[in-house]
Amino acid sequence: MNATQSTRRTVLLVDDHAMFRTGVRAEIADAVEVVAEAADVDEAVAKVLELRPEVVLLDVHLPGGGGGEVLRRVGHRAPETKFLALSVSDAAEDVIGTIRSGARGYVTKTITGPELVAAIGRVADGDAVFSPRLAGFVLDAFAGSIEVAQVDEDLDRLTEREREVMRLIARGYAYKEVAKELFISIKTVETHVSSVLRKLQLSSRHELTRWASDRRLI
Numbered sequence: 001m002n003a004t005q006s007t008r009r010t011v012l013l014v015d016d017h018a019m020f021r022t023g024v025r026a027e028i029a030d031a032v033e034v035v036a037e038a039a040d041v042d043e044a045v046a047k048v049l050e051l052r053p054e055v056v057l058l059d060v061h062l063p064g065g066g067g068g069e070v071l072r073r074v075g076h077r078a079p080e081t082k083f084l085a086l087s088v089s090d091a092a093e094d095v096i097g098t099i100r101s102g103a104r105g106y107v108t109k110t111i112t113g114p115e116l117v118a119a120i121g122r123v124a125d126g127d128a129v130f131s132p133r134l135a136g137f138v139l140d141a142f143a144g145s146i147e148v149a150q151v152d153e154d155l156d157r158l159t160e161r162e163r164e165v166m167r168l169i170a171r172g173y174a175y176k177e178v179a180k181e182l183f184i185s186i187k188t189v190e191t192h193v194s195s196v197l198r199k200l201q202l203s204s205r206h207e208l209t210r211w212a213s214d215r216r217l218i
Contacts, residue, residue, distance in 0.1 A: 008031065008032050008033045009032045009033065009054045009055055009120055009121060009124050010032070010033050010035050010051075010053040010054045010055070011028070011032045011033065011034050011035065011053055011054070011055050011056070011057060011120060012034075012035060012036050012037070012038065012044070012047055012048060012051060012053040012055075012056045012057070013025060013034055013036075013037045013038070013057050014037070014038045014039075014044040014056060014057060014058045014059055014062065014067070014070065015037075015039070015057075015059040015062075015086070016039045016040060016059065016061075016062050016063055017183055018039070019183070020109070021037050021039075024057065024086070024116070025037070027112075027113030027116065028113060028116055028117050028120070031117040032055075032117060032120055035051050035053050036051055036053075039062075039063070040062055040063040040064045041062055041063065041064030041065045041066070041069045041070050041073070042064055044056070044058070044062070044070045045070055045073045045074055048070070048074050048078050048081055049074065049077060049078060052078055052080060052081060053081055054080070054081065054082065054124045055081070055082050055083070055084055055120050055123050055124050056070075056081060056082070056083045056084070057084055057086045057116075057120070058070060058071075058083050058084065058085050058086065058098075058103065059085075059086060059087055060085055060087040060089055060094050060098055061087070061088075061089065061160045061161075061163075061164060066160060067083075067085060067087075067098055067101075067103070068097055068098060068101040070083075071083060071098070071101035071102040071103060072101060072102075075102075082104045082123045082124055082126075083102060083103040083104060083123075084103065084104060084105045084106070084107065084119060084120060084123045084129065085098045085103045085105065085106040085107070086107055086108075086109060086111070086116070087106070087108060087109065088108065088109050088164065088181065088182075089108075089163075089164065089167060090108045090131070090133065090134060091163075091167055091217045092137040092215075092217065093155060093217070095130075095134045095137045096137060104123045104126075104127070104128055104129070105119060105122075105123050105127075105128055105129030105130055106129075106130055106131070106134050107119055107129065107130070107131050107134075108131055108134070111131070154200070154215065157199040157200065158195075158196060158199060158200075161182070161184075161192060162192050162195055162196050162199075164182055165178055165182065165189060165192040165193060165196065166192075166193075166196045166208065166212065166217075167212065167217055168181060168182070169193055169196075169205060169208060169209075170205075170208050170209045170211075170212035170213070170217065171209075172209070175189045175190060175193075193205075196208065
């Protein structure tokens, strides 16, 4: 093993979509050592405590309670491990909630492979890493200009999947695009949209977009 190989960062990749994990591994495998993958909260917690990776790439929305639950359950049991959220969501309450739970950074899945490798290195070194827009959310939250509690109360009516569908629809995605993004059928998207509109007492996609925009969710 040469010096470059021996100093590669060790990474645990946590996401419930196998295809996405495969893609991320392919993008970063030449620069870091992906020691394992996990698809849900229980598996992620077990592998963090067993393998003690330097960095965990953590999806925010996971079966079993989400990325925040992983952070809460690991707590101070693996102090050498840093967490970097890697999520499709760039909503304020997801970013703020994840950072408050203990993540050192938050980047979205639009990030490039080289950018992700750089973010992993910075987080491993103890830096906080955010996409520029997301850093603004964190600053605003701690300055008190985002009412996180009210946003959470509204979103508590929705399941995690409904939240994901809601954000994409509010951004103007077509049902077909949402289905492709979330690896679900168009019929399932339609069902989720109907449920979201009913729970939030909205009558159209236009109202949903305005609702989400007012709460800084898109």
